[in-house]
Amino acid sequence: METKLTARDLSSDQEVKWCPGCGDYSILKQMQSVVPELGIAREDIVFISGIGCSSRFPYYMNTYGMHSIHGRAPAVATGLKIANPDLSIWVITGDGDGLSIGGNHLIHLLRRNVDLNVLLFNNQIYGLTKGQYSPTSEMGKKTKSSPLGSVDHPFNPLALALGADATFVARSIDRDPKHMREILTASNKHKGTSFIEVYQNCNVFNDGTFLNFSDKKLKDAFVLMLEEGQPLIFDQGKKGIRLNGLKPEIVNLEEGASANDLWIHDSKDPTKAYILSRFFDENFPRAFGIIYQEDRNTYEDVLMDQLDQAKGAMGEGDLDDLIRGKRSWTVE
Amino acid sequence: MKETKTLSKVTIHFAGDSGDGIQLAGAQFASTTALAGNDLSTFPDFPAEIRAPIGTTAGVSGFQINFGSEEIHTPGGRPDVLVAMNAAAYKKNFANLKPAGVVIVDPAGFDKKNLRLAGYDDEENPLLNKPSDYQFYEIEVTRLNRDAMKDVDIAPRDRDRSRNMFVLGFIYFLYNRNLEVTLHFLEEKFKHKPAVLEANSKALKAGYNYGDTIEAITRYRIEKAKLPPGEYRNVTGNQALALGLIAAAKKSGLELFYGSYPITPASDILHELAARKNYGVKTFQAEDEIAAITAAIGASFGGALGVTGTSGPGMALKTEALGLAMMLELPLVVINVQRGGPSTGLPTKTEQSDLMQAVYGRNGETPIPVIAASSPSDCFRAAYEATRIALEHMTPVILLSDGYIANSSEPWLFPKAASLAEIKPPIRTKSGDFLPYERDAKEVREWALPGTPGLEHRLGGLEKEDKTGNVSYDPENHELMVKIRARKVALVAKDYPKTELLQGVEGAKLLILGWGNTKGAIQVAVSQALAQGLSVAQLHLHHLNPLPEDLGSLLESFERVLIPELNNGQLVRIIRDKYLVKADVLDKIKGQPFLAEEILDRIKKLLKDGDGN
Numbered sequence: 001m002e003t004k005l006t007a008r009d010l011s012s013d014q015e016v017k018w019c020p021g022c023g024d025y026s027i028l029k030q031m032q033s034v035v036p037e038l039g040i041a042r043e044d045i046v047f048i049s050g051i052g053c054s055s056r057f058p059y060y061m062n063t064y065g066m067h068s069i070h071g072r073a074p075a076v077a078t079g080l081k082i083a084n085p086d087l088s089i090w091v092i093t094g095d096g097d098g099l100s101i102g103g104n105h106l107i108h109l110l111r112r113n114v115d116l117n118v119l120l121f122n123n124q125i126y127g128l129t130k131g132q133y134s135p136t137s138e139m140g141k142k143t144k145s146s147p148l149g150s151v152d153h154p155f156n157p158l159a160l161a162l163g164a165d166a167t168f169v170a171r172s173i174d175r176d177p178k179h180m181r182e183i184l185t186a187s188n189k190h191k192g193t194s195f196i197e198v199y200q201n202c203n204v205f206n207d208g209t210f211l212n213f214s215d216k217k218l219k220d221a222f223v224l225m226l227e228e229g230q231p232l233i234f235d236q237g238k239k240g241i242r243l244n245g246l247k248p249e250i251v252n253l254e255e256g257a258s259a260n261d262l263w264i265h266d267s268k269d270p271t272k273a274y275i276l277s278r279f280f281d282e283n284f285p286r287a288f289g290i291i292y293q294e295d296r297n298t299y300e301d302v303l304m305d306q307l308d309q310a311k312g313a314m315g316e317g318d319l320d321d322l323i324r325g326k327r328s329w330t331v332e
Numbered sequence: 333m334k335e336t337k338t339l340s341k342v343t344i345h346f347a348g349d350s351g352d353g354i355q356l357a358g359a360q361f362a363s364t365t366a367l368a369g370n371d372l373s374t375f376p377d378f379p380a381e382i383r384a385p386i387g388t389t390a391g392v393s394g395f396q397i398n399f400g401s402e403e404i405h406t407p408g409g410r411p412d413v414l415v416a417m418n419a420a421a422y423k424k425n426f427a428n429l430k431p432a433g434v435v436i437v438d439p440a441g442f443d444k445k446n447l448r449l450a451g452y453d454d455e456e457n458p459l460l461n462k463p464s465d466y467q468f469y470e471i472e473v474t475r476l477n478r479d480a481m482k483d484v485d486i487a488p489r490d491r492d493r494s495r496n497m498f499v500l501g502f503i504y505f506l507y508n509r510n511l512e513v514t515l516h517f518l519e520e521k522f523k524h525k526p527a528v529l530e531a532n533s534k535a536l537k538a539g540y541n542y543g544d545t546i547e548a549i550t551r552y553r554i555e556k557a558k559l560p561p562g563e564y565r566n567v568t569g570n571q572a573l574a575l576g577l578i579a580a581a582k583k584s585g586l587e588l589f590y591g592s593y594p595i596t597p598a599s600d601i602l603h604e605l606a607a608r609k610n611y612g613v614k615t616f617q618a619e620d621e622i623a624a625i626t627a628a629i630g631a632s633f634g635g636a637l638g639v640t641g642t643s644g645p646g647m648a649l650k651t652e653a654l655g656l657a658m659m660l661e662l663p664l665v666v667i668n669v670q671r672g673g674p675s676t677g678l679p680t681k682t683e684q685s686d687l688m689q690a691v692y693g694r695n696g697e698t699p700i701p702v703i704a705a706s707s708p709s710d711c712f713r714a715a716y717e718a719t720r721i722a723l724e725h726m727t728p729v730i731l732l733s734d735g736y737i738a739n740s741s742e743p744w745l746f747p748k749a750a751s752l753a754e755i756k757p758p759i760r761t762k763s764g765d766f767l768p769y770e771r772d773a774k775e776v777r778e779w780a781l782p783g784t785p786g787l788e789h790r791l792g793g794l795e796k797e798d799k800t801g802n803v804s805y806d807p808e809n810h811e812l813m814v815k816i817r818a819r820k821v822a823l824v825a826k827d828y829p830k831t832e833l834l835q836g837v838e839g840a841k842l843l844i845l846g847w848g849n850t851k852g853a854i855q856v857a858v859s860q861a862l863a864q865g866l867s868v869a870q871l872h873l874h875h876l877n878p879l880p881e882d883l884g885s886l887l888e889s890f891e892r893v894l895i896p897e898l899n900n901g902q903l904v905r906i907i908r909d910k911y912l913v914k915a916d917v918l919d920k921i922k923g924q925p926f927l928a929e930e931i932l933d934r935i936k937k938l939l940k941d942g943d944g945n
Contacts, residue, residue: 067792079630317611
């Protein structure tokens with residue numbers, strides 16, 4: 001009785017309680033519409049979150065889920081995947097949860113390459129605690145806890161993920177549903193830890209922080225959509241990016257620059273991925289899409305191989321042999 | 333012919349620099365002695381530094397073993413024999429030796445440099461001024477061992493490294509022991525290093541033969557102990573814990589997941605389990621203590637037996653996650669191999685100072701069952717029991733061991749796998765009509781595993797609505813849930829066997845109430861007190877939370893209660909609080925286990941003078 005799921009099947013009976021207008025609604029909606037397309041049984045899907053606005057997400061998905069404690073979702077998910085490698089696991093976290101209190105777990109998850117998906121909702125603010133600066137807030141940001149401006153240099157989440165040797169690194173945004181569905185689908189396909197930074201607007205405490213990338217009038221100039229094997233072109237085809245050695249340069253295609261000289265996106269190239277992750281300079285557009293991906297053995301596959309090999313070499317362990325140990329003696 | 337004396341019990345203290353291989357020699361003597369049929373108890377005691385300053389008293393590593401043809405409950409008080417590899421080892425331990433005891437020393441360890449490092453004054457050398465009523469064996473271990481190394485292909489700097497085996501060989505001769513166990517051990521250990529194997533085997537035999545050669549030496553015979561019949565092995569606490577976890581996982585039909593971050597003195601549990609992959613054991617060396625417990629929670633959510641192990645400082649870090657596990661009502665075993673605290677404290681020394689932390693140390697109303705192990709072999713039972721409670725009651729359980737139990741060893745009349753009680757986790761397989769927080773008569777909810785169709789549900793640390801498990805801020809519901817969770821843990825006590833005195837009778841003037849590693853010392857003290865006609869009894873607790881339901885009425889029958897604890901008074905507060913009985917503490921906070929005589933002294937003071945202080 002294989003019946004295809006619909007987005008409605010993925011919606012739990014709990015009332016969604018994010019602020020009206022929050023970017024989280026869009027991400028939830030895209031997730032609920034993508035999951036039925038993945039061909040995974042609902043019972044095999046698990047959402048694991050930490051603490052924060054985004055971390056309420058599992059309550060709204062009609063799958064298995066756990067709303068764990070602050071920052072620890074990557075560790076919970078790792079244990080779950082090791083216990084049952086057949087599950088499709090999605091970690092939902094935010095910039096505070098994933099990069100501040102849980103930063104340690106995130107980088108270790110990425111280096112281990114456990115096969116699961118991480119969605120980091122980045123709104124560059126602490127929302128649930130009502131508006132303090134976060135580890136991705138820009139320097140100088142004035143908030144309740146930084147009345148004279150934040151003195152913290154922010155994290156660049158994609159550069160951090162690349163630095164931790166993540167095998168799938170991507171960026172998307174709440175206001176581009178189609179793109180988000182594509183990235184979610186690609187992330188599910190990737191074997192290993194997929195890290196997706198999602199720009200998400202907090203309309204209460206940090207409204208408009210990503211306006212450059214969502215506003216119809218502005219985004220052409222600021223958004224660079226990456227497509228595998230295609231040249232880096234933005235601003236309605238007017239501008240392109242080429243590499244001068246390792247130095248990216250913006251060229252104007254309407255003023256004689258040739259499209260043939262442009263940087264061709266190759267998501268397997270770690271050096272280029274790093275350069276793309278550093279596009280924060282105002283002159284450069286922000287890159288969206290799959291910045292980097294590679295095939296590498298997953299943690300759980302290597303572990304299971306070790307278990308199989310041990311059983312092969314030593315035989316399936318017998319409990320009495322184990323308890324007896326190597327040297328026992330009998331008292332008559 | 334050499335003279336042979338028969339003894340019923342001997343305590344030997346091996347001491348040397350922490351690089352001298354004292355722990356290895358001691359552990360080998362214990363294995364050989366166990367196999368020879370003696371009862372025994374050991375106490376390894378070493379510095380926290382991997383390599384403390386050579387030759388100083390701070391760097392002295394010790395290993396004490398008490399063995400005999402009678403039942404042995406402690407590693408012994410003052411040793412009969414002191415083996416001191418250098419002046420520092422001698423200086424640190426001589427005063428503790430029994431009057432007229434035996435001292436075995438290597439004069440090379442008492443040269444000018446060693447004497448100075450040990451803190452002796454100029455020109456002072458204890459070997460030149462030996463107390464005449466002690467029996468000294470001055471054996472030129474270093475020189476004799478170098479002779480034995482003559483034809484062995486090892487670097488000159490390594491030739492002294494087998495001195496521990498030379499001394500061990502000599503002690504084997506002295507106590508009529510067989511070399512076979514240690515020779516076999518060396519063959520295994522140095523399989524791939526033939527020269528090192530040869531060096532150590534030769535040293536061992538040379539030490540034994542040296543004993544055979546010298547004149548005027550008394551050998552000792554210790555007959556086999558009259559232990560209950562059955563099959564035995566020697567086991568340390570950490571080994572027994574690992575075995576207990578694997579056994580419990582097998583008997584419950586689950587995979588064992590052990591998440592841990594290396595920490596003294598718990599790391600050996602991780603090592604033991606990591607080597608058991610053919611038993612399907614999955615070990616996860618986490619990035620930190622919090623990841624270790626939360627990964628174990630994730631594994632439990634997924635249907636494995638999630639276990640994490642640590643010591644006090646790690647336990648502090650796991651506190652928030654313990655609260656989560658309690659809210660999720662998932663099975664989880666959390667092992668705390670206690671060490672001296674607070675903070676980093678005394679990593680290699682033993683203490684029982686995390687009891688309050690285990691019973692109370694969390695935010696909110698967070699009741700969690702607490703189990704304690706009382707000896708190395710008892711760690712198996714404790715691990716099995718902790719797992720049973722975790723699985724059958726769907727709750728995190730804290731298991732308290734400690735550094736003393738963890739590293740000590742004793743003979744163990746081990747059980748057959750078939751005799752172990754089945755463990756039945758309440759795994760839900762039937763789909764439909766599933767409410768995650770619906771409970772049975774014991775307030776236990778069902779365990780629905782991801783991957784099971786029709787049982788999809790969400791768990792979390794926010795307060796749950798009764799039965800549905802949905803998030804709820806309703807005040808009535810919160811109070812109800814707090815009470816339900818308290819009752820659920822209280823009901824764990826319904827499973828306990830009847831609480832029985834180990835020695836003495838109800839109504840005695842004084843009850844010695846113990847928990848954890850104090851059992852052996854209390855046993856010896858109480859039996860001596862009873863032999864002296866004192867009105868005393870012994871009771872030992874294995875379940876610290878909830879306490880046994882019949883404990884209160886039992887306690888009331890005694891005039892007073894004395895609780896020996898390696899802390900500043902923790903169980904005593906819990907007992908006074910719960911039962912309002914007159915209970916006193918005998919505390920000891922020195923990083924060392926109790927000596928039986930310390931407890932006996934207090935018993936006598938209390939009963940003869942009526943004054944415990």
